[in-house]
Amino acid sequence: MKPSLAATGLAALWLAACAQTPARDLPTLLARTSPTPLLLVGEQHDAPEHQQLQRELVQALATRGELAAVVMEMAEAGRDTRQLPRDASEDAVRQALAWDxxxxxxxxxxxxxxxxxxxxxxPVLGGNLPRARMREAMADTALDRSVDASVLDRQRTAVREGHCDLLPDSQIAPMTRIQLARDRSLADTALQALAPGRTVLLIAGNGHVRTDIGVPLHLPAGQARRVVVARAGSAGADASGDVVWPTPALPERDHCAGLRERFKR
Structure with missing residues (x-):
């Protein structure tokens, strides 16, 4: 007997709710995301608890012999630490990654x-779009067709809101293309690092790992992955993923103030 539409809908809602149930300790988080060839972990950049989570995930997966590579938004694609020994100095690591x-x-x-x-x-791999390619990406209209129209609209809205509604309309499309190109670069870098039986850990802002507009949409159909959204208080509640990692809310801050000053100048 086939399940009724109502029952099917309820089951889907139940599964979605389970996926968004917060994981409040590392063993639970690992149990709900492993094994997976690709683990995407989002963050709020100014939340120290999120970088602490990343470090603990690196250590836990490496201890288990399951970590193939770490891909980071914070360094450009083409930069990596593959040739460095375990005891490399921090200066050598920063030089290898051309760290900003x-x-x-x-x-x-x-x-x-x-x-x-x-x-x-x-190995730590830079995954972000190199700055030298940003102007090219801004003019690449093919990027507009790399995602569905509805996704493109959501991404443009995210870019507009992320810039505090200060960007001129003429800049929304080019800036959205940069975001799409960044997501594609992160996805490509992670895919190239995949290794049988191990996990590639991708670390980026929550906007990049969103399942509705981010890196997951630039992966091949059927590519197994899990997405963790680290959320400080209610910030980033619109970010979609498989598991939520909740942390305390940060003090209120006007993130648009600095951007308004830049636009005035």
Missing amino acids: QGATWPWPVYGPVVMAAVRAGV
């Missing part, structure tokens, strides 16, 4: 995550 020394990706925040992988003998 600016305020965008402060080394004291992400360095412990990177070094945990290096010390475990696990």
Whole structure:
């Protein structure tokens, strides 16, 4: 006997609710995401608990012999630590990754995550679109057709809102193409690092790992993956994933203030 539509709908809702049930400790999180060839972990960049989670995941998966590589949004594609020994200095690691020394990706925040992988003998790979290719991406209209129209609309909305509604309309499409190109670059880097029986850990902002607009849409159909969304309080509640990792809310802050000043100048 076939299940009724109502029963099927209820089952789908139940599964979705289970997927979004928070995992509040590392063993539970690992049990709900392993084994998987690709583990995408999102973060809020200014939440220290999220980088702590990343470091603990690196250490746990490496200890189990299951970590193939760590792919990070914070370094450009083409940069990696493959040729470095486990005891490489932090300066050597930063040089290999051409780590951004600016305020965008402060080394004291992400360095412990990177070094945990290096010390475990696990390669760290930059996954972000290189800056040298951004202008090319902005003009590449083929990127508009790399996702469904509804996805493109959602991505454009995310870009508009992410820039505090300050971007001129003429810049929405080019900036959305950069976002799409970044997601594609992260996906390609992760796919190239896949290894049988082990996990590639991809670390990026929650916007990049979203199952409705992010990296998952740039993976081959049927590619197994799990997505963890790290959420500080209610921030990023629109980010979709398989499992939520909740952390305390951060102090309220006007993230648009600095952007408004830049646009004034």
